Amino acid sequence: xxxxTIVIKKPRRTAADQSYVVELxxxxxxxxxxxxxxxNQMRPGGQRPDVTKMNYDEGVATLEYPEEKRPYARRWRGVxxxxxxxxxxxxxxxxxxxxxxxxxxxxWIKPAEFPVGHPSRGHERFPEEFVIDELRCIFCGYCVxxxxxxxxxxxxxxxxxxxxxxxxxVYDKKKxxxxxxxxxxxxxxxxxxxxxxxxxxxxxxxxGH
Amino acid sequence: MESIDQELDExxxxxxxxxxxxxxxxxxxxxxxxxxxVLKLDGETVRACDVQPGYLHRAQEKMGERGxxxxxxxxxxxxxxxxxxxxxxxxxxxxxxxxxxxxxxxxQILRVIHGELARIADHLTCNGxxxxxxxxxxxxxxxxxxxxxxxEIIETQTGARMTHAYGRIGGMAAPDTEDFGDMCLTVLPxxxxxxxxxxxxxxxxxxxxxxTQGVGVLTKKRAVSAGAxxxxxxxxxxxxxxxxDQPYLTYNEVDFxxxxxxxxxxxxxxxxxxxxxxxxxRIIEQSVALLKKIDPRSxxxxxxxxxxxxxxxxxxxxYNTIEGTINHFKLIMEGIQVPAGEVYQYTEGGNGELGFLVxxxxxxxxxxxxxxxxSFYSLGAVSGMIVGGMIADIVPTFGSINMIGGECDx
Ligand code: SF4
Ligand code: SF4
Numbered sequence: 380x381x382x383x384t385i386v387i388k389k390p391r392r393t394a395a396d397q398s399y400v401v402e403l404x405x406x407x408x409x410x411x412x413x414x415x416x417x418x419n420q421m422r423p424g425g426q427r428p429d430v431t432k433m434n435y436d437e438g439v440a441t442l443e444y445p446e447e448k449r450p451y452a453r454r455w456r457g458v459x460x461x462x463x464x465x466x467x468x469x470x471x472x473x474x475x476x477x478x479x480x481x482x483x484x485x486x487w488i489k490p491a492e493f494p495v496g497h498p499s500r501g502h503e504r505f506p507e508e509f510v511i512d513e514l515r516c517i518f519c520g521y522c523v524x525x526x527x528x529x530x531x532x533x534x535x536x537x538x539x540x541x542x543x544x545x546x547x548x549v550y551d552k553k554k555x556x557x558x559x560x561x562x563x564x565x566x567x568x569x570x571x572x573x574x575x576x577x578x579x580x581x582x583x584x585x586x587g588h
Numbered sequence: 589m590e591s592i593d594q595e596l597d598e599x600x601x602x603x604x605x606x607x608x609x610x611x612x613x614x615x616x617x618x619x620x621x622x623x624x625x626v627l628k629l630d631g632e633t634v635r636a637c638d639v640q641p642g643y644l645h646r647a648q649e650k651m652g653e654r655g656x657x658x659x660x661x662x663x664x665x666x667x668x669x670x671x672x673x674x675x676x677x678x679x680x681x682x683x684x685x686x687x688x689x690x691x692x693x694x695x696q697i698l699r700v701i702h703g704e705l706a707r708i709a710d711h712l713t714c715n716g717x718x719x720x721x722x723x724x725x726x727x728x729x730x731x732x733x734x735x736x737x738x739x740e741i742i743e744t745q746t747g748a749r750m751t752h753a754y755g756r757i758g759g760m761a762a763p764d765t766e767d768f769g770d771m772c773l774t775v776l777p778x779x780x781x782x783x784x785x786x787x788x789x790x791x792x793x794x795x796x797x798x799x800t801q802g803v804g805v806l807t808k809k810r811a812v813s814a815g816a817x818x819x820x821x822x823x824x825x826x827x828x829x830x831x832x833d834q835p836y837l838t839y840n841e842v843d844f845x846x847x848x849x850x851x852x853x854x855x856x857x858x859x860x861x862x863x864x865x866x867x868x869x870r871i872i873e874q875s876v877a878l879l880k881k882i883d884p885r886s887x888x889x890x891x892x893x894x895x896x897x898x899x900x901x902x903x904x905x906x907y908n909t910i911e912g913t914i915n916h917f918k919l920i921m922e923g924i925q926v927p928a929g930e931v932y933q934y935t936e937g938g939n940g941e942l943g944f945l946v947x948x949x950x951x952x953x954x955x956x957x958x959x960x961x962x963s964f965y966s967l968g969a970v971s972g973m974i975v976g977g978m979i980a981d982i983v984p985t986f987g988s989i990n991m992i993g994g995e996c997d998x
Contacts, residue, residue, distance in 0.1 A: 384827040385847045387859045389801060390791055402792040409789060410726055440733045452740075454747040454762065480920050482659040519662040519753040524761070525920045527906045527913055533747075571907045 453561070456520045456533040459511055459550070460558030462567035469556055470567040471530035472503040480525035485515035502574040509555060513539050514548040529569040536561035607635055610979075614643040618721065618983045621993030623967075625974075625982070632978050637971040641964070644993035652957040656923030657683055657757055660957060665751040667959060668995040670713050671706035671938035673699075673742065675995075676755030679957075681836060682933035682944035683757045686926055689895060693888035694879065695759045696837045701772065701875045702742065702754070703935075704868040708779065709738045710938035710990075711819075711861040711868075718858060718987040719790055722799050727786035734782040737775045744771070757924055758899045759892030769876040776869045783865055800855035804973040804985030807852060815965035818940025819860040820989060824852035830936040842874040857988040898924050923952025932960075939963045939990055961995040 395401040417439045442449060451457065462470045473490035491507035493500040522531050535558050542548055559565050613624040622643040628636035648667070652660045664675035677699045684691065691699075716731030739749045745764055746754035754761050790796045806816075808824045821828055829846045831839040847863035849856025882888050892899045896915055905912030928950040934943035940962030947956040966989045974982050 383832060383845050385845045385863060386825075387847055387849050387856055387863065389850075389855065390797075392794075392797065396792055396794055396797075399794045402794070406789050406793065409785065440736070452744040452747070454745070454765075455743060456747045474917075476917065476920050480659070482655055482662050517662055517751060518748060519751070520747060520761070521659070521662075521753070524900065527916050529903070529907070569907050570904070 451536050451538075451561075453534075455536065456518045456523075457535045457537045458513055458533070458539055458558065459516075459522070459555055460532050460535050460560065460565070461509065461552065461555040462530055462532055462569075463556065463565050464573065465566065469505065469509075469530070469552065470528055470569065471506050471509060471526075472528055473506040473509075474504075474527060476525040476527055477522035477531055480521040481516075482519060482521060483515050483517045485512040486510070486522060487512075498574045506552060509552040511550050511555065512548060513550055514545060528571065529567045532560065534560045612982065614640075620717065620987055621991055621996070623991065623993065623996075627979070627982075629979065632980070634974050634977055634979060634982065637974045639967060639971050641967060641991075641993075641996050644997040646994075646998065648998040649957050649959060652954055654953070656952050657926055657954060658923065660954065661755055662751060662753045664755075665753055666994050667961065667998065668710070668938050668942075668963070668992045669750060670990075670992060671703075671710035672750060672752050673702040673706040673746075673754065674710075674935065674937045674942065676752065677703050677837075678933065678935040678937060678942045679944050680755040680757055681935060682931060682946045683924075683926065685931045685933050686929050686946055686948060687757070687898065687924070689758060689893050689898065691759050691893055692890040693838070694763075694882055695891045697875050697879050697882075698760055698764055698891065699755070700837050700839065700842075701768075701872050701879070702745070704871045704875070705738050705742060705772070707868045707938055708865050709735045711865050712738075712779075712783075714987070714990040715858055715861050716786075718854070718984055719786070719796070721984045721987050722796055724790060724793070724796060727789055730782050730786050734779045737778065741768070741771045741775060744768075756892070756899075758895060759890070763891045764879075769879055772872050772876055776872060780866070780869065783862065787862060797855070799981070799984065800853065800858060800988075802851070802853050803977060803981050804854045804857075804988060805852055806969055806973050810969055810972055811852065814969035816940065816962075816969050817965065818937070818962050819857055819864065820966045820969070821940065822847065823849035823856035823860045825850055830934055830941055834934070836935060838875065838878065839871075841878065842871045844868075844871050854985055854988045925950070925952060926954075934960065937962055939966065939992065939995070959995075959998055961998060963989065963991045963996045967991055967996060 420439050464470050471488075473488055475488055475490070478484070478486035478488055487508070487510045488506045489508040490504045492504055499505075518533070520533055523533050537558070539548070607628040607630050610627045610629055611624065612627060613619045614622045619625075624640040624643065626638040626640065627634050646666075648663050652663055660679060661676055664679045665672040667675045680691075680699075712731040712735045716728040716735075720728035742752060743749045745768060746752035746761070806820065806824055808826060811821050811824045812826065817828065817830075825848050827846050827848045830836075831844075832846050844867045845863075847860045847867065849860055887894070900906075900919055901912040901915045906916045926948040928948050930945070930947045932943055932945045934941050936942070941960065942962055943960030945956070945958040945960070946954060947958075949955045970986060970989055970991075973985055977985070
């Protein structure tokens, strides 16, 4: 055998092993030790480890869901939300990047133009309808990565719950816009100025140079 | 009332000796995955066995051709779903080989750590389930508890417990969080103690020993001719491990041993996996140390290559500059442009040599993605291990192969 290999030998069996009874009693000792440790933690006033935190302690490792819930990690991808502009409008510009990047093809967007006279007309569009089929979604996060304006996010900390019928899993724009992040936030982190703001560059071709 | 067989001679009590055909699976509660076995039985002894995979065929390779190169990552998560990160890494390495890029050192070490965490989770699941099939339920629950700790670490890094989609061509989806290394180092000793405690129950239990030793024997010759790899091959005494023999990423910088068995029976496969858990833990400990040694200002510290044709630009640039926006749109819409060519890249997956053959005709979509799924080849050796044994041994023997339907049938 080459260096860096370990050959696994069969363990030698003693008479106690062969008799089964001795080792059975010892094994039950180990399992009962765990049982009593758990029971001791479960009794009223017992010192139960905080199972909602990541805990590597001995004893009870189960959660009494749904009474007890473990908070999800910061990066955990939950159901989607559409972020808002400071004035409460949807941040999405209906560029269809998210639906292009989606491997499950579960996003459907109907883009629309802003009305004439609206400061954003000519700069961007907005989604008249924005639908995500959360049953078809595989929660890969590609839509969040693909969005160029930080309009879609998966930081709600909510998992998909069981609902009555398939239609309820299809989230529309209103539902998506009402979701909040784990911190209760709804705004976009995008720093780009809005059309009409003083800091917005405008459209160069309209300036005639 | 007199008994009906009173008049009968002993010899006439024998049942007719013609073999009975029994269909086990595809949806048998004790079978791992959806697989069908047609057995010819003589009493309880298996005389012939026909293993029929394919019930979980989802056309994954074909679906890979539909999307961009990046869009195949979620599919790789669903190959061997006990160790998704190993598949992510294997596929990323294949496409990077075709592109001719090497990821920075930090990404390489992160890939090693995530892969080894996934390997521990995979082996804990497999060995726990195998013990459970022999009636030992307690170690199964303990091992799943330990696996849970690993999933929790991976969740904080990747954003999902099982379908991570964390690998990217040219790096990782996100850098590791600050406490990643410490989390690993905290959890490893705990895993060691859980593994040792479960072992102390099993390896002193005569039922477990009798039912694993000498059962489901696979010879070296048959294992090699079937193309088996990983713990199944190593249990027969062949010390082939891709990490050791064809080192990739930073595996040649860490010190670890390859466990091999002697007889290729269920016991050896079980123990090989147990030992691999310990060796993986060693690799993780050393890799975390390597991670801490990287100079934070050096380019080694990046998790993505510096190549705008492969990696999406930083979000700030996308929000505020037209160049960033165009770069972003082109990468999402057209995908990474991979030059025409064909490569085979193999890594050590949870079950053995996990290979990806990727073919490009140039452009943003794969022309062909072929997965060499290790458990498909191990499955070829199964019927020889089962024939001659008892029905009751089929389930643990099959469990020790760790056939994962998602990977085998794709
Ligand atoms: S998470 Fe993935 S599957 Fe779900 S909507 Fe986004 S891109 Fe599509
Ligand atoms: S959510 Fe983002 S990526 Fe999707 S259409 Fe709206 S702006 Fe584009």
